[in-house]
Amino acid sequence: PAGTLAATLERLDGAPYARYRSLTGRPWPLGGGTTASLRHGQADPFAPPSRWEVRCPRTPFAALALTTAVRRRALAGFLARSARSAAGPFRIDAGGQEVVQRSSCEVSADGSVVLRPAYALPGPRRRIDGHRAAADLAGTLPALVTEHVLGVDLEQARAFCDAVEDAAHLRSLLPGLGLVAFVADGAVLPRASGVDDRPLAGAVPFDSPPSLRVEVDLPHRGRTSGMGVPTGVTVLVGGGFHGKSTLLRALEAGVDDHVPGDGRDLVVTDPGAVAVRAEDGRAVTRVDVGAFVSGLPGGADPRDFTTADASGSTSQAAATVEALEAGARVLLLDEDTTATNLMVRDARMQELVAKSSEPLNPFVDLVRSLADDHAVSTVLVVGSSGDYLDVADRVLLLESYRCHDVTDRAREVARRPTGRVAEAGTFPAVRARVPDPAGVDATARGRRRVSAVGTDTLRLGEDDVDVRAVRQFTDPAQVTGAGLALDHAVAAGHLDGRRTLAEVLDRLEADLAGPTGGWTGGAAADVAVPRRHEVAAALNRLRSLRVLRLR
Numbered sequence: 001p002a003g004t005l006a007a008t009l010e011r012l013d014g015a016p017y018a019r020y021r022s023l024t025g026r027p028w029p030l031g032g033g034t035t036a037s038l039r040h041g042q043a044d045p046f047a048p049p050s051r052w053e054v055r056c057p058r059t060p061f062a063a064l065a066l067t068t069a070v071r072r073r074a075l076a077g078f079l080a081r082s083a084r085s086a087a088g089p090f091r092i093d094a095g096g097q098e099v100v101q102r103s104s105c106e107v108s109a110d111g112s113v114v115l116r117p118a119y120a121l122p123g124p125r126r127r128i129d130g131h132r133a134a135a136d137l138a139g140t141l142p143a144l145v146t147e148h149v150l151g152v153d154l155e156q157a158r159a160f161c162d163a164v165e166d167a168a169h170l171r172s173l174l175p176g177l178g179l180v181a182f183v184a185d186g187a188v189l190p191r192a193s194g195v196d197d198r199p200l201a202g203a204v205p206f207d208s209p210p211s212l213r214v215e216v217d218l219p220h221r222g223r224t225s226g227m228g229v230p231t232g233v234t235v236l237v238g239g240g241f242h243g244k245s246t247l248l249r250a251l252e253a254g255v256d257d258h259v260p261g262d263g264r265d266l267v268v269t270d271p272g273a274v275a276v277r278a279e280d281g282r283a284v285t286r287v288d289v290g291a292f293v294s295g296l297p298g299g300a301d302p303r304d305f306t307t308a309d310a311s312g313s314t315s316q317a318a319a320t321v322e323a324l325e326a327g328a329r330v331l332l333l334d335e336d337t338t339a340t341n342l343m344v345r346d347a348r349m350q351e352l353v354a355k356s357s358e359p360l361n362p363f364v365d366l367v368r369s370l371a372d373d374h375a376v377s378t379v380l381v382v383g384s385s386g387d388y389l390d391v392a393d394r395v396l397l398l399e400s401y402r403c404h405d406v407t408d409r410a411r412e413v414a415r416r417p418t419g420r421v422a423e424a425g426t427f428p429a430v431r432a433r434v435p436d437p438a439g440v441d442a443t444a445r446g447r448r449r450v451s452a453v454g455t456d457t458l459r460l461g462e463d464d465v466d467v468r469a470v471r472q473f474t475d476p477a478q479v480t481g482a483g484l485a486l487d488h489a490v491a492a493g494h495l496d497g498r499r500t501l502a503e504v505l506d507r508l509e510a511d512l513a514g515p516t517g518g519w520t521g522g523a524a525a526d527v528a529v530p531r532r533h534e535v536a537a538a539l540n541r542l543r544s545l546r547v548l549r550l551r
Ligand code: ADP
Pocket: 189, 190, 191, 200, 202, 203, 204, 205, 206, 238, 239, 240, 241, 242, 243, 244, 245, 246, 247, 398, 401
């Protein structure tokens, strides 16, 4: 039956390149019930590669008990990685170390599989190379599917699903245990390098401090011990190079599941955890930064703050408030990437510079209220400011990559007064924004433009959105996903000029939980599903963003 596609391609040999598109609109049998459809034919050989959709209704995977969305996502991740490793002229997006739902491979509860490879249709001198295309599409592709998708080792596939299911289960246990994160004993946190997200070889494995040790029962792995990071304010201290940022980064990454063997397999964080950092130069649109800023030069209202070029401190204030607006339950901050003047103002500076001439309220005076009045926890690295010892629920010391609970000693130290006075009491409820759908436009010169440049830039319509500071984007496909999610929010009427941003995200989240096809509009790109927080982060950095009202 594969002959039909092969015969058609042979017949098209030598025809003008554009005739490849005559292949669209029907499924081509590849044998064994599997079909391939051309979803996006490329216009010419230099355009982005064509997109194929391979459907495999008959698979052995129902035996893997694909009863939960987590197991289906895990199996899809496993199959995509297997297919990618042997893809030849086909490109199959499988992402990095995170196991995120993506359009390149999706699995249904009955075990059927959809694979969406990219393939550059061969066209020397803008003519169809029918022989080459037939060999690839009717020969290599079905073989790839048979061997590296349908023919994977079922026990390996099961182990992968089980591992991901354990991590997801562990994450779901966190609220009931009063935790915001869990770091398993034996976990490997550091990465091979700044550009290689695989585990660092020879690293010191994580070992939990006894006072924070928690034991949990996981469905597959069974009894597992590790450090539970309780809700509240947790401060990470320690000398330079002792592993503070590495631990914080692992917590940032813990909102996602990781491939078995990643080292962070059982490092999980509340899905509402958002990394916040300073990002001078970014745009801010009508954000209520009143908690952090009591007055602005020129008399602008800090509770309705807009700028095209934020400073370090105002950008961090805005990012914090935006995270809260989107529903963050945990804030993750690292002194390496925060604005010092928004984090601290010590006793001596209070003495020298009167509060009346300092419009900033430092985070150290707000972090308690976030925890106590808003149930928003914070984990922060501040090796340089002892003032945080006054407000911390617990203090963890990193020493030669070993984590110690030094809360009691920190209390002793904090007992001696510094003369510092708190400069803010409570963190006020933030004003909700109602975004204007007209400010979110994915079209540029009459065409849809949604793509990613690495994890640095989201191209959305006329806008190039700088998302470098949005650290929890897992890979470029997820940046594209955030752009498509925004486009969908407008198209589906979620973002309608009446709903607040949080309400828009609620609606959108329900759609994102379904098959990717429900909101990608059959995009000709690799798409991974983002969290609501990354969608919000992309929207917030859109320079065309308009906000109609504040509530
Ligand atoms: P800090 O933030 O305390 O200055 P980092 O987290 O940046 O320290 O870590 C400093 C270096 O130590 C990094 O190169 C990191 O990869 C490495 N590192 C961190 N944790 C470990 C570990 N458990 N084993 C080995 N190397 C580690």
